[in-house]
Amino acid sequence: MYETINSPVTLGGLTLKNRIIFAPTSMGLKEDELLAKMEAIAAGGCAMIIIGDVPVGKRGFHSLFTRKGAAYYRRLTAAAHEHGCLICAQLHQSDSDWKGMLRFLPGILTKRISHEGLRRLLNDQISPYITALPPEKIRRITSSFGSAALEAKKLGFDMVQVHGDRMCGSFSSSLYNKRQDSYGGSPENRARFAVECVSAIRSALPQFPIDFKLAVRRENPHYGNAGILQEELPIFVPLLEQAGVTSFHVTLANHGALTDTIPPASHPFFSQEGCFLDFCDALRGLTALPLCGVGGLVHPSFIEEQLQKHRIDCAAMSRQLIADPDWVKKVREGREDAIHYCIRCNQECLGGMQQHRGVHCIYDGQIPCCK
Numbered sequence: 001m002y003e004t005i006n007s008p009v010t011l012g013g014l015t016l017k018n019r020i021i022f023a024p025t026s027m028g029l030k031e032d033e034l035l036a037k038m039e040a041i042a043a044g045g046c047a048m049i050i051i052g053d054v055p056v057g058k059r060g061f062h063s064l065f066t067r068k069g070a071a072y073y074r075r076l077t078a079a080a081h082e083h084g085c086l087i088c089a090q091l092h093q094s095d096s097d098w099k100g101m102l103r104f105l106p107g108i109l110t111k112r113i114s115h116e117g118l119r120r121l122l123n124d125q126i127s128p129y130i131t132a133l134p135p136e137k138i139r140r141i142t143s144s145f146g147s148a149a150l151e152a153k154k155l156g157f158d159m160v161q162v163h164g165d166r167m168c169g170s171f172s173s174s175l176y177n178k179r180q181d182s183y184g185g186s187p188e189n190r191a192r193f194a195v196e197c198v199s200a201i202r203s204a205l206p207q208f209p210i211d212f213k214l215a216v217r218r219e220n221p222h223y224g225n226a227g228i229l230q231e232e233l234p235i236f237v238p239l240l241e242q243a244g245v246t247s248f249h250v251t252l253a254n255h256g257a258l259t260d261t262i263p264p265a266s267h268p269f270f271s272q273e274g275c276f277l278d279f280c281d282a283l284r285g286l287t288a289l290p291l292c293g294v295g296g297l298v299h300p301s302f303i304e305e306q307l308q309k310h311r312i313d314c315a316a317m318s319r320q321l322i323a324d325p326d327w328v329k330k331v332r333e334g335r336e337d338a339i340h341y342c343i344r345c346n347q348e349c350l351g352g353m354q355q356h357r358g359v360h361c362i363y364d365g366q367i368p369c370c371k
């Protein structure tokens with residue numbers, strides 16, 4: 001039963017013990033609570049944890065380069081390895097113009113500007129910000145992906161994932177990128193930023209596995225603003241592969257509503273289990289590299305079927321493993337009836353993040369490991 005879920009797979013030369021990956025998830029928790037959660041997820045049997053939003057910058061909160069940041073990541077990688085779980089750093093560069101946002105600080109502090117309001121303001125700044133970024137600054141940022149990957153490897157990470165949303169995604173998108181130089185205009189030019197990020201990692205680490213979070217934008221109906229239009233995939237995918245990508249993690253592009261990329265069960269378009277797997281189908285003909293699907297994946301039978309049909313090579317889950325870190329163990333032991341299934345209510349996970357309470361689950365307290 002579920003032999004494909006439980007079978008190993010190789011991504012860029014790295015062997016995963018099964019097909020289940022914890023999707024990148026910023027948890028907004030204090031360090032000890034976060035470590036306990038990651039340890040529970042690793043102990044629950046998934047093959048790899050992707051740590052969401054690891055900044056490539058040299059300074060600031062959770063930088064790989066500061067003493068505090070390095071100690072934090074060392075604790076995380078050691079905790080995962082202790083349970084035989086691999087760990088990947090999702091390298092990202094924000095595309096928010098934080099300096100430009102200073103004028104909104106009073107509104108944020110007095111709570112006149114809500115979390116959603118702030119997101120809208122930030123989104124409005126993206127296009128002018130990335131369109132005006134000087135080329136020297138762009139090259140500094142793209143080369144920092146190489147140094148960040150080197151640092152991540154030193155701190156114990158087994159793989160890096162380039163966050164194809166955020167700055168990579170806004171450069172890729174004709175909706176945001178209005179540049180008239182070699183980083184803007186044609187799809188080839190809009191791919192240049194992401195390609196340079198990947199190339200910088202490949203030069204720094206010739207043998208290291210590089211996953212790419214491929215953020216896809218769709219029309220009719222329109223969802224996702226950053227990222228790559230479905231029709232442009234035949235141009236972007238080979239360029240990324242030539243630059244050194246060894247696997248793809250495929251999902252909807254961001255910079256719209258968070259409830260589109262993290263869809264609740266009541267979502268008008270993405271209510272189905274495996275709601276973004278169509279994007280994997282679009283990629284299959286374009287690359288032979290392994291594809292990881294994500295989005296509302298919950299049931300072992302559904303996931304096994306998608307793996308067997310070769311729609312995906314791995315299944316990533318965020319909310320389901322938050323709901324029940326022991327999902328893999330229970331599936332392996334034939335105890336799927338005991339799984340606490342995620343109902344995609346978004347109440348305590350996305351809700352907890354938006355209300356600055358940290359990511360939790362409505363089941364917390366009901367599962368021994370989450371008390």
Ligand SMILES: Cc1cc2nc3c(=O)[nH]c(=O)nc-3n(C[C@H](O)[C@H](O)[C@H](O)COP(=O)(O)O)c2cc1C
Nearest residue numbers: 023024025026052053262295296317318319349350
């Ligand atoms: C609370 C929360 C935080 C997230 N943080 C990140 C992140 O840091 N980086 C990222 O690429 N995706 C992030 N995601 C998106 C997930 O990786 C995933 O794509 C999405 O939740 C859909 O998968 P699911 O249905 O298994 O939850 C986050 C999702 C949630 C629920």
